Structures are given as C-alpha cells and as structure tokens.
Amino acid sequence: MKSFDFTVPVLVAGAGACGAVAALAAREAGAAVTVIERDDRAGGSTGMSQGLVCAAGTRSQAAHGVTDNGDIFFADIMAKVRGETDPLLARILAGNSAPALEWLIDRHDFPWELDTRFRASYGNSRQRLHGWPGHSGIDMVQLLHARMSDRGIDVLMETRLVDIFTDDDDRIVGVALEGADGRIDHVGCDTLILACGGFGANRAMTDRYMPETRALRYNGHEGSHGEAIFLGEKLGAALGDMGSYQGYAMLTDPQGISVPPPVLLEGGLIVNRTGARFIDETLDIAGMVHSIASQPDGIGWVVYDAEIEARCAAIPELATLIELRAPKTAQTAEALARLIGAEPETLCATIAAARDAGRTGDADALGRHWGDARPPQPPYRALRVAGALYHTQGGLRVDAQARVLRRDGTAFPNLFAGGGSARSVSGPSSWGYLPAMGLTTAVTLGWLAGRAAGALAAT
Numbered sequence: 001m002k003s004f005d006f007t008v009p010v011l012v013a014g015a016g017a018c019g020a021v022a023a024l025a026a027r028e029a030g031a032a033v034t035v036i037e038r039d040d041r042a043g044g045s046t047g048m049s050q051g052l053v054c055a056a057g058t059r060s061q062a063a064h065g066v067t068d069n070g071d072i073f074f075a076d077i078m079a080k081v082r083g084e085t086d087p088l089l090a091r092i093l094a095g096n097s098a099p100a101l102e103w104l105i106d107r108h109d110f111p112w113e114l115d116t117r118f119r120a121s122y123g124n125s126r127q128r129l130h131g132w133p134g135h136s137g138i139d140m141v142q143l144l145h146a147r148m149s150d151r152g153i154d155v156l157m158e159t160r161l162v163d164i165f166t167d168d169d170d171r172i173v174g175v176a177l178e179g180a181d182g183r184i185d186h187v188g189c190d191t192l193i194l195a196c197g198g199f200g201a202n203r204a205m206t207d208r209y210m211p212e213t214r215a216l217r218y219n220g221h222e223g224s225h226g227e228a229i230f231l232g233e234k235l236g237a238a239l240g241d242m243g244s245y246q247g248y249a250m251l252t253d254p255q256g257i258s259v260p261p262p263v264l265l266e267g268g269l270i271v272n273r274t275g276a277r278f279i280d281e282t283l284d285i286a287g288m289v290h291s292i293a294s295q296p297d298g299i300g301w302v303v304y305d306a307e308i309e310a311r312c313a314a315i316p317e318l319a320t321l322i323e324l325r326a327p328k329t330a331q332t333a334e335a336l337a338r339l340i341g342a343e344p345e346t347l348c349a350t351i352a353a354a355r356d357a358g359r360t361g362d363a364d365a366l367g368r369h370w371g372d373a374r375p376p377q378p379p380y381r382a383l384r385v386a387g388a389l390y391h392t393q394g395g396l397r398v399d400a401q402a403r404v405l406r407r408d409g410t411a412f413p414n415l416f417a418g419g420g421s422a423r424s425v426s427g428p429s430s431w432g433y434l435p436a437m438g439l440t441t442a443v444t445l446g447w448l449a450g451r452a453a454g455a456l457a458a459t
C-alpha cells in the first residue's frame, strides 16, 4: 500500500462555500482539518455570486410570516424538475437547508436573513432566499475564511488537487497536490471532501455534456475545471445530470454584471433589439438564457423604470451598475427606443401592452401573470444584456451523508463531495434550476459532508 510522510485527518479540496462550510463542520465534529485551494486568493464561483441561499423553515421566514418547510421545498424542487432528479437527494437538501443555514447563524455568527425583495418566484413557491442587506458572494467567502481562521483551520492557497490514491477497498488513502512552483507532494488523508466547484470553465467538458452552451458566454469562475469530477470518475464514481446548468439571461453587456432578478419581478421587461418582448420574464430564471441567445445579435434590453430602480438600488450588482452609469435613461418610450436602437413604434406598443396587462393583473399574451408587479412607466431605464453560462449543476452522485457513490450505487467509505462538484437537483438540462440552488447545494452538502467526514476522522 502507498505510504505517506504525513497524514491529515480531514482534507478539503476547494475553499469556496462548500469547502469552507465543510471545513467548519468537520472541525466542530472534533477533527483537525486542512483545506487546499488552487487560487492565490479566496473566491471561486461563490465569490462571484449574489450570495443568496435557499432555506426552508427558518426563523427569519417565520418572523416575516412566511410558512415554509422541507416538504414544501421538496415539492417545489420535484415540480421544477418535472420529477427528473434523485428524490432522496432532493429531500436531503430541502430538509437540511434550514438547519445548515441556522447552524451558520448560531455557531458562526452569520447575518443571514430572509431577502424580502426576492418574491416567491421561478418555482420557489415561498420566499426562501436568504442573504443579508448590501452583501454579495465575496462577503460570504471572506466571512467563511475569517471563521476558518478563528477555528484554527489551515488553508493552503495555490495548492491544487491533481490525483487521489486508494487502497484495495476503495478507501481514500491520500492525494497528490501541486504547488505554485509545479512541485508535486503526496499527502495522506483519513477522509477527503471534494469541493472544487463545477466544470463551466472546461470547454472540452461543456462541449461534451452541454453543447448548446457554446452559443453562450461563460461568466463563472475560471477555476471551475471539473477536476474533482474527473478524478472521482477515474476512481469509479457515478456521475449524474452532467447536462445540468444555470444559464443567466441578464449579464450586462459590456459591464459583465448580473442584473438582479428583483428588477424583473418588480415589473421589468426584457425586449429584443427591435423593442419586442419574447418571453414571460418570470417563468424560468435559468432556461430563458436560450430565448435571449436566439434573438437578433443574441442580445436583449432589460427595460424598467426609476421607481423599480429605487426599490432595488441597494442590491450590490444594481448599485454598481448605477455607479457605472450603465442604465440608459429616458423620459419617454420613444426617446428610450432611439437611445437603445429599437423601433420606437414597437417599443411603445410593447410597454403599452404590458401596462394594460399590469392594470388588470391578468396573464398577458406571453403568459406573464402581473399580480402586484407594475410594468415600467416614465422615467425609463434600460440595460443591455446577453445570455451566459454561470455554473454547472451535474457531477458526482452522493448519498444522504454526501458520500460519493460508486457506479454500483454503493458509497466510497471516506470520500465526500458537495457544491458544484456534486450532482445537484436541477434536472438534466437548463430548465430545472430553482433560484439559489447552486449555493444551497454548496452550503447544505458542505455541512453534511463536513459533519460526516469530521465524525469519521475523529473516531
């Protein structure tokens, strides 16, 4: 059997949300933890995200009068994916989302609270996205790293997992790590947690598993190379839903900043180059990326107004766009059309039709139910947007403890995975993504993996 100069009890590969949460949970379970991270600074996809996480049945929801629980969340997941996911994993994620988040609040002083700007929408039948005012994903990463430092968890930056060694019983015995100078070290480990994110930056893998994303820009972390997934596959791990991903239809062009969904939910529209709408903007947060990519020039304009802007201005992404003076502004629909190069008649008719539908609250010609959302009125705003691939949702299949499964359905005894490295519950393609399922998978599976790995290593 392969031997090592030294062995660590819990090794976590990747220091985004999943890896950091897993490390904190394993430490709390009594194990010494070492985290490795390929980049020279903490961030990952988590650092690029809006930092919003789903959790069902939290104290914060109750304080806002929102009735929710794991069963309702589970039903929402299964409805969104039309039954095409692993129901056990859906139950595990739905049922553990609130305990994981509240553990971060109670034990690690995270200021999560229900984000009331994010209405129940896009398949979440309840308001269940949690964040904290004015924050984004990078704040979350920094706080997680501060907490790891407080707990004495070593994080080795510029250290990349490049291989995994097993014994004859498929037990992980150690790993090969590459440092910034290219030197390879072999290190033993009692348990290994794979938290290296997804594979959105790996063109060979996206071409193989989701060729339709070739038409999209990539706006995810450049370190998402799928290394955990192909190293796991090499060991005989089962993969699931490799065609699953979150696209996003509202990446501003040219700023490369996400327009936050509340801009649409409050009443914003998406029009194409001519000024015509082409989708129900509230139907499918991820899948509508393809509707926009197929429009002339592959671009659209998010048309909203000053009142919506004022209501959403505290959301960091919109605040930055305003600071950059990215939104085009105009007093009339005709003037806005001239400014964005749309056909004035078309844009005026589009806005007028939306206002008519908004007055009745009924479904409009595209099927959008307006409810209490209010279509744009003067003075107008518009942001040019394009469709992008944000992150992948398929990967290593895991069980209820986040243990990686072999192809025969049995679990590796001491190998765990979560976040973008694991198969989530977003179905087989782009249409099954519920808002904030990416970080929900990272935080919840990270928590489960860390607790199980920590307990195993501590025995």
Ligand SMILES: Cc1cc2nc3c(=O)[nH]c(=O)nc-3n(C[C@H](O)[C@H](O)[C@H](O)COP(=O)(O)OP(=O)(O)OC[C@H]3O[C@@H](n4cnc5c(N)ncnc54)[C@H](O)[C@@H]3O)c2cc1C
Pocket (backbone or CB within 6 Å): 013, 014, 015, 016, 017, 018, 019, 036, 037, 038, 039, 042, 043, 044, 045, 046, 047, 048, 049, 050, 051, 052, 053, 054, 159, 160, 161, 162, 195, 196, 197, 198, 219, 220, 221, 223, 224, 225, 227, 228, 258, 390, 391, 418, 419, 420, 421, 435, 436, 437, 438, 439, 440, 442
């Ligand atoms: C613009 C944008 C906005 C988003 N907004 C949201 C949101 O608001 N809510 C939501 O739920 N989801 C959101 N997502 C998705 C979410 O960010 C991801 O699903 C989530 O961050 C995945 O967490 P993770 O810990 O698995 O991966 P990451 O945060 O990417 O962390 C993985 C880490 O592993 C490192 N790594 C990679 N390979 C190796 C290796 N071989 N060895 C060592 N380290 C390695 C990487 O450098 C990285 O730091 C967004 C994504 C993007 C791109």
